[in-house]
Each structure stands twice: as C-alpha cells, then as structure tokens.
Amino acid sequence: MTAQTETVKSGAGRIVISVDAMGGDRGPAAVVAGISRSAKKNPDIAFLLHGPKDTLTKLVAKKKPLTGRVEIRDAEGVVTMEDKPSQVMRHGKSTSMWSAIESVRNGEADVCVSCGNTGALMMLSVVRLRKLPGINRPAIAVLWPSRSASGFNIMLDVGADIRADEHDLLQYALMGASYARNGMELKRPRIGLLNVGTEEHKGRAELKAAHDMISENADTANFEFVGFVEGGDIPGDVADVIVTDGFTGNIALKTGEGTASLIGSLLREAFKFSPLSRLAALLAYTSLQRLNKRIDPRRVNGGVFLGLNGTVVKSHGSSDATGVSAAVKLAFKLSQSGFSEKLAARVASAVSLPQDAATSQDNNGTTS
Numbered sequence: 001m002t003a004q005t006e007t008v009k010s011g012a013g014r015i016v017i018s019v020d021a022m023g024g025d026r027g028p029a030a031v032v033a034g035i036s037r038s039a040k041k042n043p044d045i046a047f048l049l050h051g052p053k054d055t056l057t058k059l060v061a062k063k064k065p066l067t068g069r070v071e072i073r074d075a076e077g078v079v080t081m082e083d084k085p086s087q088v089m090r091h092g093k094s095t096s097m098w099s100a101i102e103s104v105r106n107g108e109a110d111v112c113v114s115c116g117n118t119g120a121l122m123m124l125s126v127v128r129l130r131k132l133p134g135i136n137r138p139a140i141a142v143l144w145p146s147r148s149a150s151g152f153n154i155m156l157d158v159g160a161d162i163r164a165d166e167h168d169l170l171q172y173a174l175m176g177a178s179y180a181r182n183g184m185e186l187k188r189p190r191i192g193l194l195n196v197g198t199e200e201h202k203g204r205a206e207l208k209a210a211h212d213m214i215s216e217n218a219d220t221a222n223f224e225f226v227g228f229v230e231g232g233d234i235p236g237d238v239a240d241v242i243v244t245d246g247f248t249g250n251i252a253l254k255t256g257e258g259t260a261s262l263i264g265s266l267l268r269e270a271f272k273f274s275p276l277s278r279l280a281a282l283l284a285y286t287s288l289q290r291l292n293k294r295i296d297p298r299r300v301n302g303g304v305f306l307g308l309n310g311t312v313v314k315s316h317g318s319s320d321a322t323g324v325s326a327a328v329k330l331a332f333k334l335s336q337s338g339f340s341e342k343l344a345a346r347v348a349s350a351v352s353l354p355q356d357a358a359t360s361q362d363n364n365g366t367t368s
Contacts, residue, residue: 014046015335017328018109020100021051022078023116025318028052029059031115034324035070036063038332041325045332048103050075050096075099079116081317085123097121101128104310110335113302113327115315122160122305122314129310132344137161137168138307139246140314141179142253143330147237150184155234155242158303159250166209169193169243173214175306175343176241177223182337183304183330184240188222192229192239194248203228214243302327304334311340 019035021028028051035047046069049056053074060066077095079088092098097116103109105128114121122138131138141156156176157164164172173191180189193211195203200211211228218225226239234242234252244252305312311334315327334340 014044015111015332016046016048016109017331017335018048018100018103018112019050019328020096020112020114020116021049021056022075022096023080023114023317024315024324025081025115026320028055030320031324032056032059032063032066033321034319035328036065037321037325038328039063039069040065042329042332044336045069045328047071048073048100048109050099050103051078052076073099073103079120081117083117083120085117085119088117088120089123089127092120092124098124098128101125101310101312104312105129110340111311111313111331113313113315113324113331115317115319115324115327118159118303118314118317121312125305125308125310125312129308129312132307132309135171135307137164137171138305139172139175140249140303141176141306142303143183144234144242144256146235148240149237150186150240152184153234153236153240153242154180154184155244155249155252156306157244157246157249158253159246160305162245162247162250164206164245166206166213169206169210169245170213170217171307172243173223173225173241174217174221176243177221178343179304179306179339180223180240182339182342183334186240188224189240190224190226190238191218191241191243192226192233194234194242194244194252195228195230198228198230200228210243302330304330306343309340309344311335 019031021031024031035049038045049060049070050073053072056072060070060072075094075096077092079092079095079097088095088097097114097120100112100114101124104112126138138160139157140160141154142158143152144155145151146153154176156172177189177191180186191214193207193214195207197203200208215225229239229242231252233239303314305314311331313327313331316323319327
C-alpha cells in the first residue's frame with residue numbers, strides 16, 4: 001500500500017467516493033478539476049480515481065487540494081459513448097468504469113460517480129452491484145429546477161428502462177420518496193404520477209392501476225400522494241417527486257435541457273440587439289446571473305441509479321469541472337445520509353408487505 005493510499009484510508013471520518021476519470025466528452029482533465037473543486041470545499045471527502053495511472057498522476061499533482069486525498073487505481077481501458085453495453089460486459093474488465101463500480105461492490109468506496117456511457121454504466125451497475133431484493137427495474141432519478149420551496153423536484157425514471165408496469169411505478173414512488181427524504185431532507189414528500197391529464201379516468205391501464213396502488217400505500221409509507229400530474233407540473237410546486245416510465249422521463253429530460261439552452265441563447269441574442277439592450281443587460285447583470293444559475297443543468301448534474309446494492313451517480317457526459325463537482329456533492333450527501341441502507345430497508349418493507357409499504361426507520365428512529 002502506498003503512502004497516498006494510507007492517507008486516503010486513514011482520513012478521519014472521510015467518505016470515499018469512487019470516480020471514473022474516463023469516458024466523459026471532456027476527458028480526465030475536467031474530472032480531476034471537478035474533484036479538486038469538491039476537495040477544496042469539503043475536507044470530509046476522499047477519492048478513488050480510476051484510469052490510466054501515468055495520465056492521472058500528472059493531472060492530480062497539479063491540484064493542491066487533492067494532496068493526500070486521492071488513490072489512483074490503474075485502468076487502461078475506456079468505455080466510449082459508442083460502446084454497446086453488451087460489449088462492455090464481455091470485454092470491459094480492464095476499463096475505468098468497471099474498476100470504479102468494483103470499488104463500491106468491494107466496500108472500498110461508498111458511491112460511484114461516472115460521466116461515461118449511461119447504458120453501459122447501468123448494465124455494469126446492475127450486474128456487479130445487483131438489484132435490491134424485490135426490485136424489478138432500477139430507475140434513474142434526476143433533480144429538476146422547480147418553483148417548489150426546495151428549488152428542485154425529483155423525477156424518475158429518466159431512462160434506466162423504457163418500460164414500467166404498475167408494480168414498477170409503485171417501487172419508483174417508494175424509491176423517490178426515500179431519495180427526497182435523504183437527498184432533499186423532505187420529511188413527507190409529495191408524490192405525483194405523470195399522465196396526460198389529472199382526471200382519474202385518463203391514461204393507460206397501468207397508470208390507473210399504479211394510481212390506486214400508490215394511493216393505498218401513501219400513509220404507511222409516509223408520503224403524500226397528489227394523484228396524476230401533467231408535464232407542466234414537472235417544474236411546478238404541486239409535487240416533490242414525479243413518477244413516470246423511462247421512455248417518457250428521458251424525453252422530458254432532454255426536452256427540458258434543450259429548452260434551458262434555448263432560453264439562454266435567446267436572452268444573449270436579445271441583449272445584443274442594440275446599445276440600449278446592452279445597457280439593460282448590464283443593469284440586469286445580477287438578476288441574469290441568478291437566472292442562469294437556476295437553469296444551468298451543470299449545477300443540478302447527477303442522475304442517481306436507484307434500486308441497487310450501492311449508490312451510483314451518473315454525471316452528464318459533457319460535464320465540465322462545475323458539473324463533476326455538482327455530481328460529487330450529490331454523491332457525498334447521499335453517502336453521508338446512509339441513503340443506500342435506508343432505501344434497502346424501505347424496499348424490503350414494501351416487499352414483505354406488498355399492500356402496505358411499511359415505514360422503515362434508521363438507527364436514530366427517523367423515517368428512511
């Protein structure tokens with residue numbers, strides 16, 4: 001064991017996060033810059049960094065906040081965005097992504113963070129970490145800027161699986177509620193089921209069945225079910241958690257990201273129209289910066305894989321240092337709250353009592 005490894009392992013109270021340094025569009029330099037930002041802000045984080053050792057050693061050496069906070073795990077292979085998940089499963093043992101997930105599987109790290117290929121990351125996570133007992137389909141949950149008091153809503157699934165029946169949607173509601181409690185500190189989160197209308201007679205058969213099942217379990221699972229919600233409620237203040245299938249959720253997510261980008265471009269274009277417009281932009285600079293911060297997808301970067309024996313945070317493939325740091329911040333918060341253990345207890349209670357998702361409690365007696 002190297003001196004650097006000993007420093008990471010012996011850091012008092014530090015949470016170890018496993019980071020895949022490769023696979024993102026901006027390369028390992030952006031990832032190292034991102035974890036350096038996190039290390040500078042938070043002394044309680046240490047990292048296992050996976051990728052080509054020679055390359056990463058040089059990058060880490062340039063970042064003073066990472067001194068004594070990083071152990072580099074040599075992994076020469078890289079999972080590209082073009083690689084098929086099945087190919088990665090057969091030939092990917094030497095990759096940084098595989099190595100990063102293995103660290104969580106072996107109990108060396110609390111959470112895995114990767115900017116890499118989503119499909120490959122999900123398949124590797126399911127195969128290596130395994131699904132929680134009783135979970136049929138894992139889900140990816142994201143934070144969505146909203147008008148709610150917390151400033152964000154949670155939506156799941158956004159692409160782990162394009163299908164979901166009523167039982168899956170109930171499990172998403174339970175997992176989303178647990179995420180809201182531990183990731184956003186909401187004691188009794190409001191759950192909404194995405195549909196084409198709010199009337200109970202609308203929607204596909206599985207949505208109507210899921211509506212009844214979620215409603216029946218709301219009290220015992222300690223969340224408020226607000227019923228059906230529409231697309232306009234995703235950024236609204238009606239629900240804290242929006243439940244949907246991965247096909248619908250992924251389209252909504254990509255539409256939202258594209259709209260945010262369009263708004264930013266239109267604002268920049270509008271304020272360049274004339275000298276008077278540029279003066280108005282200067283006067284409104286502080287407000288515009290605040291708006292930009294609210295809609296900037298980098299600052300809410302990080303989709304959480306739910307339903308696994310371990311926590312995996314998927315950072316956007318094009319993440320820069322700001323985006324990587326945001327994903328690490330989310331990973332740290334979930335690990336600090338004991339999220340994986342609480343979610344496992346939540347799902348176990350739902351499996352043992354399928355009609356009554358009994359409230360599970362952590363060692364302090366707080367609802368998971």
